[in-house]
Amino acid sequence: MQTDLTGWVVWKLQFAAAPLMTREVFGNIPESSQRIFYGIACLSLLVFGGGVFRRIRYWKMGKPSTSSFSWRALVRRFIKEIITQKRVLGRKTVGIAHVLLFSGFVILGMGTTLIGIEHWSADLLGREADQPVFHFGWYYLIYEFVLDTFGLALLIGCVLFMKRRWSRPSSLGHHPSDWIVLISFLCIGVSGYLVESLRILHHPSPADAASFIGRTGAMFLSSLNVDSASAGKLHFGIWWGHSLLSFSFIAGFPFTRLFHAIAGMVNILCWDKEMGSMTPITLEELEETGKTGVETPGDFTRRQLIELDSCVSCGRCEEACPAFEAGKPLSPKKLVQDIRATVPTAYESVNLKEGNGHPPCIAGNAVKDETLWSCTTCSACVQVCPLNVNPLGMITDLRRFLIGEGKLRGSAANALQKIQLSGNPWGMPQQERFHWAEGLEVPTAKDNPKFEVLYWVGCAASYDRRVSKVARAMVQLMKTAKVNFAVLGKEERCNGESSRRMGDEFAFQESALGNIETLTRYQVKKIVTHCPHCLNTFQKDYPQFGGEYEVVHHSVFLDELVASGKLRVPNSPSETQNKTTGYHDPCYLARVNGITEEPRKLLKIKTSEKNGNDCGVIELPRNRKQTACCGAGGGRMWFDDSPEQRIGGSRCREVNETGVDQLGTSCPFCLIMMKDGLASIDSEVVVKDVAEILLEKVSNDSADAQP
Numbered sequence: 001m002q003t004d005l006t007g008w009v010v011w012k013l014q015f016a017a018a019p020l021m022t023r024e025v026f027g028n029i030p031e032s033s034q035r036i037f038y039g040i041a042c043l044s045l046l047v048f049g050g051g052v053f054r055r056i057r058y059w060k061m062g063k064p065s066t067s068s069f070s071w072r073a074l075v076r077r078f079i080k081e082i083i084t085q086k087r088v089l090g091r092k093t094v095g096i097a098h099v100l101l102f103s104g105f106v107i108l109g110m111g112t113t114l115i116g117i118e119h120w121s122a123d124l125l126g127r128e129a130d131q132p133v134f135h136f137g138w139y140y141l142i143y144e145f146v147l148d149t150f151g152l153a154l155l156i157g158c159v160l161f162m163k164r165r166w167s168r169p170s171s172l173g174h175h176p177s178d179w180i181v182l183i184s185f186l187c188i189g190v191s192g193y194l195v196e197s198l199r200i201l202h203h204p205s206p207a208d209a210a211s212f213i214g215r216t217g218a219m220f221l222s223s224l225n226v227d228s229a230s231a232g233k234l235h236f237g238i239w240w241g242h243s244l245l246s247f248s249f250i251a252g253f254p255f256t257r258l259f260h261a262i263a264g265m266v267n268i269l270c271w272d273k274e275m276g277s278m279t280p281i282t283l284e285e286l287e288e289t290g291k292t293g294v295e296t297p298g299d300f301t302r303r304q305l306i307e308l309d310s311c312v313s314c315g316r317c318e319e320a321c322p323a324f325e326a327g328k329p330l331s332p333k334k335l336v337q338d339i340r341a342t343v344p345t346a347y348e349s350v351n352l353k354e355g356n357g358h359p360p361c362i363a364g365n366a367v368k369d370e371t372l373w374s375c376t377t378c379s380a381c382v383q384v385c386p387l388n389v390n391p392l393g394m395i396t397d398l399r400r401f402l403i404g405e406g407k408l409r410g411s412a413a414n415a416l417q418k419i420q421l422s423g424n425p426w427g428m429p430q431q432e433r434f435h436w437a438e439g440l441e442v443p444t445a446k447d448n449p450k451f452e453v454l455y456w457v458g459c460a461a462s463y464d465r466r467v468s469k470v471a472r473a474m475v476q477l478m479k480t481a482k483v484n485f486a487v488l489g490k491e492e493r494c495n496g497e498s499s500r501r502m503g504d505e506f507a508f509q510e511s512a513l514g515n516i517e518t519l520t521r522y523q524v525k526k527i528v529t530h531c532p533h534c535l536n537t538f539q540k541d542y543p544q545f546g547g548e549y550e551v552v553h554h555s556v557f558l559d560e561l562v563a564s565g566k567l568r569v570p571n572s573p574s575e576t577q578n579k580t581t582g583y584h585d586p587c588y589l590a591r592v593n594g595i596t597e598e599p600r601k602l603l604k605i606k607t608s609e610k611n612g613n614d615c616g617v618i619e620l621p622r623n624r625k626q627t628a629c630c631g632a633g634g635g636r637m638w639f640d641d642s643p644e645q646r647i648g649g650s651r652c653r654e655v656n657e658t659g660v661d662q663l664g665t666s667c668p669f670c671l672i673m674m675k676d677g678l679a680s681i682d683s684e685v686v687v688k689d690v691a692e693i694l695l696e697k698v699s700n701d702s703a704d705a706q707p
C-alpha cells in the first residue's frame, strides 16, 4: 500500500514535469532497419496508390454524372454522415462494431501519421533522439492514452465482426478475403500492443502509465520472467512482424472489400440519397449511342461505378427487398455484386479495343431478365443502404436497355402498348375515361376554367370499378368543403409513371409532353391526386420537361380541409369507428415522399406505446417509412402473377394476423393488391382508401353536403 502511494506521489511529481515525458521514436530499432522500414513503406504506398488509381480508371470509364458539386454540401455530409456514423448506428451490434472498428482504424492511422511527422521533422531540424519536436509532455501523454484506448476499440470491433461472420447470417455476403481482412486487423492490433509492452519492459519510463494497456502487458510479461534484455530482442522481431503486416494491409487495401471505405466515402460525400427520381434520356443520346439505357458497365454513370465499388455485401438491401422476401429471383445485393464483377472485363475490352470485341452485355448475362422485371421500385434497398448505393437506379437503367431491345413480352408488354395506343394501361377507350363520375356532376376544366385545384383522377380510378369509388369519395368531400376544383375528364391521359419505371422512357416522355400541353392550356398551378405514383411523377419527373406544379396528395389536402374546419369530423365514434382499423403505408407515399402522418390523422390514429389506442386503430408491424410493399409498383401491377406468387403476399398475411376489421390505405395500386391478396387468403379484412373512410366519418352537418 505504502509502495503504491509512494509510486503515485512519484508519478504525480513526474507528471508535473510533463514536458520531459516522451519516448524515442524508433527506440531499439537500428538505423539500417529504419531505412528498410521506410523503403517498404514507400513500396506499400505505391501499391496502394496503384490500386486506387486502377479503380479510378474504371470509374472514368462511365458517363459523367449530371448532379452538381458543392463544397458546403460535402462538409455537411461529412459531419452528418461520416463523423456521426448515423447510417450504421441503428443496427445494434453491427452498428457498434462498425463504429468501434472505424474509430479505431482512423485514430490509429492518424497516430501513425503524427509519429511519422515527428520523426521526419526531427530529422530535418537535426534533433537528437532525446530531443523531440512536439512528441513530448502533455501532448505525448494524451497521445499514448488515446491510441491505447482506440486500439482497444479496434480489437473489440474486430471480434464483434468476426462473431457475426462466424454466425453467417444468410443476407451477409461471404468471401474468404473477408476473414483475411479481419484476421489481419486483429493481428495488427495485438502485435501493436505486444510491441508497446516489450518496449516498456525493455526501456521503462514514468510516462508509461498513459499507455495503460501496454503497461499492463509489460507487467504480465515481467510476471512470465521476460527480462529487459530478452524484451529488447523480442521487441525488435515483433516490431518487424507488426510493420510488415501493416504494410501488407495498406498495400492490399484497394484490392479487398476494405476499399468500400474510400469508394463509399466518395459516394456519401458527393451525392445525397435520391428516391423516386430518374434521369431522362435525350433523343440526341439515342442517336449517338444507338441504344437506350445500360447495356455494358461503360454505359453507367461514374457515380454508379463508384456505387458498385462502395457495396460491402452487407445484405441490408436484401433483407429489405420485398421481391426477395417473396421468393422472386432478385436480391439487390447480388445484383450489385454481379454487375461489379463485369467491370474489369468491360474495362479491358474498351481499352484494348481488340480481341475481346464487344464489352459484356449485363442484362441477360450477369443479371437475368427476370431479376430485373421482379423489382417493384419500392426504394427499400435505396433507403437502407448505408453506403448510398442505389440498386434501383441500376435496375431501371438495365430495364431501359431491355425495352429498347424489345425483350419484354406478355401482359406487361401489352400494358405498355395500351398506354401508348389508348392512353391507359387497361386499354379502355378514352371516351369511357369519365364514366366514373356518372351522376356526380363533376366540373371539368373546360366547364370551370377558373378552378383553383385540378383533381388528377388517374387511370386506375377512371377504369377500375373499385378504385373509381375513391374518386367519387374525393369529389363528395371536395364539394362538401366547397373546394373550387375541376378534373380533366376525357382530356386526361396516363401520365406515364408505369412506362418510365418499366424502362420505356420515350413512351413516358410522349405521355408527359402531351399532359404538360393540356395542363399548360388550362394554366394549372395546383394538382391534387389520390395516387402516390402520380404524385411522385408530377413532383419529380414532370419538372424535367417543363411541367412545374404544386402537387399535393389527397391525404394531405383532406387533412388541411379538416384542420381548417372546412370538413368537420365528429368527435364521438361513429358506427364505422367501432371497427378496428389498420393503415398500410404505400411505398411511394411514405418511403419515397415522406408522407406518413396526414393519412393517420384522417383515420384518427393516435399511436400509443401499446401498439394500439382508444380509437380502435392499430399500427401494422411494418409501418411508416419502414412499410412493406404491396407488390404493384414499377409496373409489377401488369405482370400476370397468381395471388400466391405476388410480392405483397407476406404483407397481406401480416395484415390478416393483426386482426383488424378494415385496412386503410392511400394508393389505388395498394388498394387493388391488398384487396385481392387478402381475398386470396380468405381474410375478411375490408380495404378502403382514407378518403372513403373519411367520407363515412364526416358529419352530415358539414355545410351543404352534396351526394
Ligand code: SF4
Pocket (backbone or CB within 6 Å): 310, 311, 312, 313, 314, 315, 316, 317, 318, 332, 333, 336, 384, 385, 386, 387, 388, 389, 390, 391
Ligand atoms: S447495396 Fe448497400 S445495402 Fe446492399 S449489400 Fe451493398 S452496401 Fe449493403
Ligand code: SF4
Pocket (backbone or CB within 6 Å): 317, 320, 321, 322, 323, 324, 330, 331, 332, 374, 375, 376, 377, 378, 379, 380, 381, 382, 391, 392
Ligand atoms: S426497389 Fe424494392 S423491389 Fe426493387 S430491388 Fe430495391 S428493394 Fe427490391
